[in-house]
Amino acid sequence: xxxxxxxxxxxxxxxxxxxxxxxxxxxxxxxxxxxxxxxxxxxxxxxxxxxxxxxxxxxxxxxxxxxxxxxxxxxxxxxxxxxxxxxxxxxxxxxxxxxxxxxxxxxxxxxxxxxxxxxxxxxxxxxxxxxxxxxxxxxxxxxxxxxxxxxxxxxxxxxxxxxxxxxxxxxxxxxxxxxxxxxxxxxxxxxxxxxxxxxxxxxxxxxxxxxxxxxxxxxxxxxxxxxxxxxxxxxxxxxxxxxxxxxxxxxxxxxxxxxxxxxxxxxxxxxxxxxxxxxxxxxxxxxxxxxxxxxxxxxxxxxxxxxxxxxxxxxxxxxxxxxxxxxxxxxxxxxxxxxxxxxxxxxxxxxxxxxxxxxxxx
Numbered sequence: 298x299x300x301x302x303x304x305x306x307x308x309x310x311x312x313x314x315x316x317x318x319x320x321x322x323x324x325x326x327x328x329x330x331x332x333x334x335x336x337x338x339x340x341x342x343x344x345x346x347x348x349x350x351x352x353x354x355x356x357x358x359x360x361x362x363x364x365x366x367x368x369x370x371x372x373x374x375x376x377x378x379x380x381x382x383x384x385x386x387x388x389x390x391x392x393x394x395x396x397x398x399x400x401x402x403x404x405x406x407x408x409x410x411x412x413x414x415x416x417x418x419x420x421x422x423x424x425x426x427x428x429x430x431x432x433x434x435x436x437x438x439x440x441x442x443x444x445x446x447x448x449x450x451x452x453x454x455x456x457x458x459x460x461x462x463x464x465x466x467x468x469x470x471x472x473x474x475x476x477x478x479x480x481x482x483x484x485x486x487x488x489x490x491x492x493x494x495x496x497x498x499x500x501x502x503x504x505x506x507x508x509x510x511x512x513x514x515x516x517x518x519x520x521x522x523x524x525x526x527x528x529x530x531x532x533x534x535x536x537x538x539x540x541x542x543x544x545x546x547x548x549x550x551x552x553x554x555x556x557x558x559x560x561x562x563x564x565x566x567x568x569x570x571x572x573x574x575x576x577x578x579x580x581x582x583x584x585x586x587x588x589x590x591x592x593x594x595x596x597x598x599x600x601x602x603x604x605x606x607x608x609x610x611x612x613x614x615x616x617x618x619x620x621x622x623x624x625x626x627x628x629x630x631x632x633x634x635x636x637x638x639x640x641x642x643x644x645x646x647x648x649x650x651x652x653x654x655x656x657x658x659x
Contacts, residue, residue: 298307298654301382301406303375304390306358307337308348311550314391316575318411318468322388334382336375354378365573369395373497389441392416395464396433399440407657410441412455412463414448414595418571421499421530438462443657448574450594457616465572466650467599468576469643470583472634473556475520484521484546492520493562493586495555495577496569503568503591508538510613517542519616520564523555524548559584564620566613567596567604574599579641582633587626587633589616603629603636 302319302338323333327350335351337343338358346353360367371657372395378386380403387402389395389410402408416422438444438455444463444525446452455463463483480486492511496502504522511520523546525531535545549555559565559587565586570593581588590596592606593628620626 298385298658299383300326300654301332301379301384301387302333302335302390303379304372304395304411305335307341308335308351308353308470309343311342314468315411315413318388320348321469321643322650324349325643326651327351329647329651331651333385336378338371342605348475365394370396372399373398379403379406380519385658387655388650392433392437396430397437401434401522401557402440405655407442408440409443409653409657411445411447411449411466412437414451414480415571416456417435419499419501421501426471443653446651448595449598451574462520464653466646466653467641468574469641469646470576470578470579471643472637473560477553477557478561480554481561484558485518486521488561489563489622490518492518492564492566493523493558493560494520494566494568495523496567497533498524498526498528500530501571502567504534504569506538506607506610507568507613508534508540508543508568509619511543511609511657512538513610514614514617515520516617519544520566521546521558521562523558533624555582556580559586562586563601564589564617565589569596571595572588581636582641583631583637585634587620587630588633589613589623590621599632600637603632 302323302648307314308316308320308429319335323335326333333351334354336354339355340358349372356378358367358371384406387406387408389408391413393416438459444455445466446463447468449465452463452465468629480517494507496504517544521544525548526545561583565588567578567579567588567590570591583601588600588604590600590604590606592608605620607613
C-alpha cells in the first residue's frame with residue numbers, strides 16, 4: 298500500500314503523542330513492505346527526505362509566525378499536496394485545524410482519521426472556539442471512511458454519535474529496560490524521594506488541584522512539575538504555588554531523562570481529563586511508576602484498578618500521605634507493565650493499523 302500520514306508536526310518525534318504515533322507506525326509499516334510518506338513542517342529539525350525508510354515531505358508551517366492560524370495553513374498545505382501523491386490510504390491525525398479542509402481530501406484515497414480526544418471540551422478554548430471544534434469533529438467524521446478512537450471510551454463516543462464507522466486502536470509505549478539513577482543527579486534528588494507531574498500547563502490537566510494537594514499534605518517530599526511554563530497559565534501556577542516542596546522545571550524531551558524521572562519517582566501524577574488515551578499515561582505505566590490519576594472514564598479504561606484516583610485536592614493530599622511501595626502497589630505496577638507488553642505495544646498497534654488500512658480499501 299501507498300500510505301500518507303498527515304496532521305503531525307513531523308518525525309522523528311520532537312513534540313508529542315501524534316508525532317510519536319507517526320514515527321512508530323510509519324517505520325514499522327515500511328518494514329512490513331508498504332510505501333509510507335509522513336508530512337513534516339518545514340522548520341522541523343530533521344531536514345532529510347528519508348527517515349528509516351519513511352519518505353519525508355516537508356511543507357510550509359507558519360505556526361511560529363501566526364500561532365494557531367499557522368496550523369490551518371500547514372494543514373491546507375499537506376492536504377493540497379496529498380492530491381498529487383496517489384495515496385491508497387491517508388491516515389489523518391486529529392481534526393482541530395484540518396476540519397475546514399476536509400472537502401479537499403483526495404477522493405481517490407481512503408481516509409482514516411485518528412480523532413484524538415474531545416477537543417471541543419478543552420477549557421483552554423473559549424465558547425466560540427469550542428463550537429467550531431465541535432463542528433470540525435463532525436466534518437472530519439463525515440469525510441472519513443473510518444474513525445479511530447485511541448481509548449475505549451472515545452470509540453464508544455464516536456460509535457454512539459456517528460454510527461458504526463469507528464474502531465479502537467490504542468497508543469503504545471516502550472518498557473524501560475535499564476533504569477539509570479545517575480540521570481537524577483543534575484536534579485539533586487534521590488530515587489523514591491520525590492513526586493512527579495509532567496503535563497502541558499492547561500486547566501483540564503488539573504494541575505492546580507494536584508499542587509493544592511501537595512501544599513496541604515503533611516509529606517515533605519518535593520514534587521517536580523515539568524511542562525511548558527512560559528504560558529500564561531504556567532506563570533499563574535508559579536506565582537500561586539510558592540512552596541519549598543514544589544519545584545517547577547521546563548519541559549524535557551530527552552526520553553532517557555524523562556523515563557528515569559518517571560521510574561524513580563515515589564508518585565506520578567496524571568491529571569489529564571478530556572483526551573483519550575494520553576501517551577504520557579502509557580509511558581508512566583511502561584516506566585513502572587506508581588500512578589495517581591484523575592478519576593475519569595478515559596484514565597480508568599487504561600489503568601483499571603491499577604492506579605490511585607483523585608477528584609479533588611483533598612484526595613491528592615490523602616494519597617501523598619498514605620501510599621507506600623507495599624505489596625499492593627508493587628502488584629499494581631506489575632499489572633501495568635504487563636498491560637504495556639500485551640496490549641499497548643507498538644508492534645501490535647502497527648499490525649492493527651495495517652489490518653484496518655487493508656480492510657478500508659475493500
